[in-house]
Amino acid sequence: MVSGERFLVEYLITGDEAAAYAKVQDICVEQTVEFPPELIRDTWIKEDVVGKIENFEYVSNNLFKAVISYAVETTAYELTQLLNVIYGNISLKPGILVNRLDLSLGLLSAFHGPRFGREGLRKLLQAEGRPLLFTAIKPMGLSAAELGRLAYKFACGGIDIIKDDHGLTNQPFAEFTERIKYAAAAVNKANLETGGKSIYVANITGPSDEVIERARLAKRLGAKGLMVAPALIGFDTMRLLAEDNSIALPIFSHPAFLGSFTASETNGISHYVLYGQITRLAGADATIYPNFGGRFSFSKQICESITAATAVPMGKIKPIFPSPGGGITLPLIPELLEVYGEDVIFLMGGGLVKRGPDIEDNCRYFRQLIEGSKAYSA
């Protein structure tokens, strides 16, 4: 009735030992059969469909670590149902946090993951052996032409990847088609003039029935990458975008609306799993997240854990780029180079404007900081 292949989920459980163990037993049932086990008549359902406790250990006072295995068949090989088995109903119960995933090879082979990954994206940008530079056109309210002029300056200054601010969708100030046209043309013009290889990444987060259409339109209009916020459109729609051969553009995952999953120490999903393992499984080539020391709340240790997850072995699923952003400024770059090494995409928005009124010059300075330093190759 089942193949015997199982995948593992490591949970952190809050409570005293007896309560924590009872919680783990409950997870095995809640995430699968959701039915009183004593009333299940089929032995194989009780033994194979219900989750199994593979490990249970003490971590610290009132904190336990448990590993549960699930039959791969429970997921129907769907990302939505996989997420449901991992953390569907128990997201509603206190004291349970998803800490690590260890997906079996058969299950992993059902997913394509990122189309480009680190290697593919570097090839596209012709940028080897150094961190990549990333910025956003904004603020909301500017016209498509004004946003295009900004994109042009960024590209002339040597920024590799120029994206829409994540709040730009289809506002009347700069409608989707107009914005993409201007921004893509501007980056293209700059490349022709400078010999650069910058790409424009369109934000296509939007209505469910328009996302794929916007992706195709953006590509036709010259965008060379796509950004989506998976918490808004669904992780599985990101997967679909990554797998669609008629689109075939790199995908940048934005963390908007995702914050509550990591807001509590006793509930939710670890940064490692959410920004690393799940985002990667769902096909992103780069995972954007708030950097430490900026205006958000992630610690340096958390950022390092995300970076580790972007490259941890996951069958044939490629490693992707960590892309810290949010409050990154030019003076921080030397320290960040030491932390992240060369396999990183630095997303700098306001920081590129604050240095002085000449944006192009600020970008060149950013590029020099990156290229001049060998901190990351140490």
Place this chain on the structure above:
Amino acid sequence: MVSGERFLVEYLITGDEAAAYAKVQDICVEQTVEFPPELIRDTWIKEDVVGKIENFEYVSNNLFKAVISYAVETTAYELTQLLNVIYGNISLKPGILVNRLDLSLGLLSAFHGPRFGREGLRKLLQAEGRPLLFTAIKPMGLSAAELGRLAYKFACGGIDIIKDDHGLTNQPFAEFTERIKYAAAAVNKANLETGGKSIYVANITGPSDEVIERARLAKRLGAKGLMVAPALIGFDTMRLLAEDNSIALPIFSHPAFLGSFTASETNGISHYVLYGQITRLAGADATIYPNFGGRFSFSKQICESITAATAVPMGKIKPIFPSPGGGITLPLIPELLEVYGEDVIFLMGGGLVKRGPDIEDNCRYFRQLIEGSKAYSA
């Protein structure tokens, strides 16, 4: 450049007065222009696109309430971008909770909301003046034929709405098409025999590129309603399902994977907004959530706040049914009738099996408890 129409979001902010006020000022910027305001040259962007603080007041020690207004144009009249303006980036910052929405009529008119609502669903079920009865076929592992036999018993026993367990998608044990065929036929057969009006609700939560297809297939095969988990497929896909005239079935919203938004007292989205206002705006006809006193963590007060939100005036958006579930058992019904009144859908799963081996008889007893009592009409 903007119409002047603005909508309001009430946030609860944790911190001392100065820190809380600074946080509110930051929200105005972060959720709109995401750009240093002092560097914005266009006055109208600074004045109209940036959020405005409409109110700021002390609630209790280290807790403040703030109302921010946003220009409706910032949302592009898209549900995804509306959620992004309300809580996109700031979900990543500590100490901010979305407490209430007050959406303007122009913005509300961009959304259809539920197709049926309370009134439409009652008409469909021909069930007036009493709570509705709701159950699920399970456990995962049963064959389509076995699930069908269960559905038949529930319908014969007088359960109004019989749904798939939320973990049943397209597992090999009972593939989607087979399951829908058996369950829909079983409920139909029972109706013909008893004169009942029970409906079968298919769980169509699944891959992004299959959800609409599954909805249409389920309808063709005889399902009379659909269930989705918006946290897994995206709230906007639920909206799309509700608006699609070729589908035109009532939508039941399931809370799987949604728990982290309400897990913290200082971060997230209130139950009122999440299970009430947003779920309703996104087109659900009933909002399923964990009942108090069951195996989940919602309090009675929280459940009452969700119920209030299902019927609070929202322009032309219809009132919907609160549908408490999760650990509801027959002995609890008298108390629940007093709390919820008649406008409620009681979702009972395991509770219907625990009373004794004759499921049909258990259902009839449930129905009698509901019809016999006048507690709710008091």
